[in-house]
Amino acid sequence: xxxxxxxxxxxxxxxxxxxxxxxxxxxxxxxxxxxxxxxxxxxxxxxxxxxxxxxxxxxxxxx
Numbered sequence: 001x002x003x004x005x006x007x008x009x010x011x012x013x014x015x016x017x018x019x020x021x022x023x024x025x026x027x028x029x030x031x032x033x034x035x036x037x038x039x040x041x042x043x044x045x046x047x048x049x050x051x052x053x054x055x056x057x058x059x060x061x062x063x
Contacts (some may be wrong), residue, residue, distance in 0.1 A: 008062045009047045013038045015056040016031075032056075 013027045013035050014020045027042070029035035039050045039058045048060035 009059050010046045010062055011042050011060045013042070013058045015062070019055060020057055 009022075009023045009024045009033050010025060012020050012022070013029060015029055015032065017028055019029055020026055027038050029038055035056075035058060039060065042048070043050045046060060046062065048062045051059050052060055053059060
C-alpha cells in the first residue's frame, strides 16, 4: 500500500491577516458574508471543496 499526500490546498480565505500564512493563494475578506461568497465562487471555479477551520478561516482543498 502506497501512502502519500494527495490533497492540495488551493486557496485560503480569511478574515484575520494575522492567522494565516504560507504559499497557497490567500484572499482576505472584510466580513463573514464576503468570506462565504469568496469561498463559494473559488470552490466552483477550482473544483475544490471548502473546509471551515472555525477560526474565521476557510480553506479550499482539491481531494
